[in-house]
Amino acid sequence: MLLRGTDMNCPHGIPVDLLDRLVIIRTQTYDVADMIKILALRANVEDLVIDDESLAYLGDIGLQASLRNAVQLLSPSTIMAKMNGRDNICKADIEEVKALYVDAKSSARLLQALFR
Template identity: 65%
Template sequence: MGQMMKPRKTEITDKLRQEINKVVNRYIDEGVAELVPGVLFIDEVHMLDMECFSYLNRALESSLSPIVIFATNRGVCNVRGTDMPSPHGVPIDLLDRLVIIRTQIYNPSEMIQIIAIRAQVEELTVDEECLVVLGDIGQRTSLRHAVQLLSPASIVAKMNGRDNICKADIEEVTSLYLDFCTSSKRNTSHEKHTNRMFLLLFKPLCNAYDVEKS
């Protein structure tokens, strides 16, 4: 009875994985099956350590390996857990096997389009003048900061009895919440007399809408 009550192991062992690979390879060679590779997307790849990168190196050598996409916003930094600097925090031997997609900084018009799409997803009404202001804020600070201002601005608009977000709402929340560049500059220039900083995270409103719909 005790053996029956014990939880079963769910981890796939290397031996079982190799046996499955042999069967799949035999099916492919016989023409019984066709392998369609999947896609593995790893965000913030600079957070992986050497053990993870070593495993990925071995996995990529397999004929059954998926298409792997790495994403990172780091330049040259140390590989996590080591003192070895490397581009994007990825070891050179793995980086040499990759092709790097060139990206460009968003211009103001592209930022406005992205903010408008995000506002539509969160079911917010934002006028054109407000989008222009948010695009300018995104250009001066970051696109992420400009998008994050939508949630508090919608709250301010509702407090003022409006359903749409206008320029005045954005200006009010901009005076209340600092971006990381402005905050770091103020802390550096007034390090000895800095008041305690409170960090506030606004959850996207679309999560609340999704819960209500479900």
């Protein structure tokens, strides 16, 4: 690809000397155990009480959808638990909240099916 304003042919339209100075950071996807640890830390930071079964369920949601989606379900699940008269989050609270909010991947699948 030509670099704008020059006759230099550069990969991605970026000067080679700049490209050489960029840092490449390899990333890896999280497995369920890592997601559960992250979710437990997040729940601890937010002073939420959540049982192991619920954390495992959120870990599965994180694996299917995204870690962001699983983390975002924590706050509404807390509200749902308090509405049900409990201080701790249980799996039923998460299931109820998950039914209310659709993650990005599921939303994309629904839209693709709708327009086919």
